[in-house]
Amino acid sequence: MEEGAMCMDLYNVQKLLQAKVLTGSELMHRQIESCCGSDMMSDVLAFTKRNTLLCTGLTNMQVVRTADMTELSALVFVRGKVPDADIVAAAAENNLPVLATDYTLFEACGILYGAGIRGCSKKE
Structure with missing residues (x-):
């Protein structure tokens, strides 16, 4: 992990992003170490x-895959x-928590960065 970076659980992500949990509420204890903001899979x-948390x-279904x-x-x-419901159901089948926020991609990533979560600059 990058120096100065921290881990954060999804409860804190939800709070910071004022997000609604669409599925996976039982997995909100899950820790994230980094964040990726992208619409390009x-x-x-x-x-x-x-x-990693993906914002x-x-x-579409490609995001879940x-x-x-x-x-x-x-x-x-x-x-x-x-x-849509099919995507939320597929995420649930894969034990993948899904949240939704009104923030833009830029704002959401900036909020998480400000809270200590760092991005993914390269594969380890």
């Missing part, structure tokens, strides 16, 4: 690592976007 595949405005492949900790949908 190819970047998520290239740059994320385990225990995105993309609300990518999160599963890269072992992300959770998803946060930004800009007030709420995925």
